[in-house]
Amino acid sequence: EDQVTQSPEALRLQEGESSSLNCSYTVSGLRGLFWYRQDPGKGPEFLFTLYSAGEEKEKERLKATLTKKESFLHITAPKPEDSATYLCAVPLGGATNKLIFGTGTLLAVQP
Amino acid sequence: DAGVIQSPRHEVTEMGQEVTLRCKPISGHNSLFWYRQTMMRGLELLIYFNNNVPIDDSGMPEDRFSAKMPNASFSTLKIQPSEPRDSAVYFCASSLNFAGGPDTQYFGPGTRLTVL
Numbered sequence: 001e002d003q004v005t006q007s008p009e010a011l012r013l014q015e016g017e018s019s020s021l022n023c024s025y026t027v028s029g030l031r032g033l034f035w036y037r038q039d040p041g042k043g044p045e046f047l048f049t050l051y052s053a054g055e056e057k058e059k060e061r062l063k064a065t066l067t068k069k070e071s072f073l074h075i076t077a078p079k080p081e082d083s084a085t086y087l088c089a090v091p092l093g094g095a096t097n098k099l100i101f102g103t104g105t106l107l108a109v110q111p
Numbered sequence: 112d113a114g115v116i117q118s119p120r121h122e123v124t125e126m127g128q129e130v131t132l133r134c135k136p137i138s139g140h141n142s143l144f145w146y147r148q149t150m151m152r153g154l155e156l157l158i159y160f161n162n163n164v165p166i167d168d169s170g171m172p173e174d175r176f177s178a179k180m181p182n183a184s185f186s187t188l189k190i191q192p193s194e195p196r197d198s199a200v201y202f203c204a205s206s207l208n209f210a211g212g213p214d215t216q217y218f219g220p221g222t223r224l225t226v227l
Binding site: 091 | 115142144153154155156159166167204208213214215217218219220221
């Protein structure tokens with residue numbers, strides 16, 4: 001069964017304390033993996049797309065990496081404004097545009 | 112550029128009433144998605160359209176839910192009759208579909224629905 005699992009469910013960091021969020025998936029024929037950020041009361045905001053194992057992408061304090069079975073979102077020296085829920089999603093196998101979303105990691109960065 | 116526009120942003124209704132949620136996708140996008148988000152089940156795809164045609168509605172919970180896309184710039188999600196368990200945040204997303212995909216989906220701000 002196609003599945004996306006994110007861990008941890010919640011993470012509390014001190015400002016400047018680097019860490020990583022995990023997204024593991026079981027989808028046949030991975031065609032890409034998406035990371036989104038969601039702030040309370042808002043829709044998910046697109047961050048990155050990764051297409052193949054070994055690929056990395058960076059944006060400010062965030063770096064996303066991809067292996068054959070999982071993706072990591074590394075947060076370097078986080079600031080309170082990085083607090084949000086981070087969601088990952090993968091397309092179902094085949095030609096469909098359907099995405100399966102993980103349940104997210106709620107990140108809180110304390111000053 | 113305007114992003115995905117949804118209305119209303121909040122809707123409170125009583126059980127048994129009809130609810131209509133509206134979405135305007137990003138101009139030029141040809142795929143549109145309706146999602147529902149709850150604490151228990153997370154973000155679930157209800158239905159998606161490609162070039163105004165419904166492609167997959169397997170996520171629509173039951174016959175009380177229906178969706179239409181009469182043109183490239185407008186879609187509705189209707190619940191009739193509404194029930195308390197339909198309370199959730201409903202998101203619309205759109206993407207530009209290239210052959211082979213996958214496409215990046217851009218989300219609207221959502222409609223928070225409360226059914227009393």
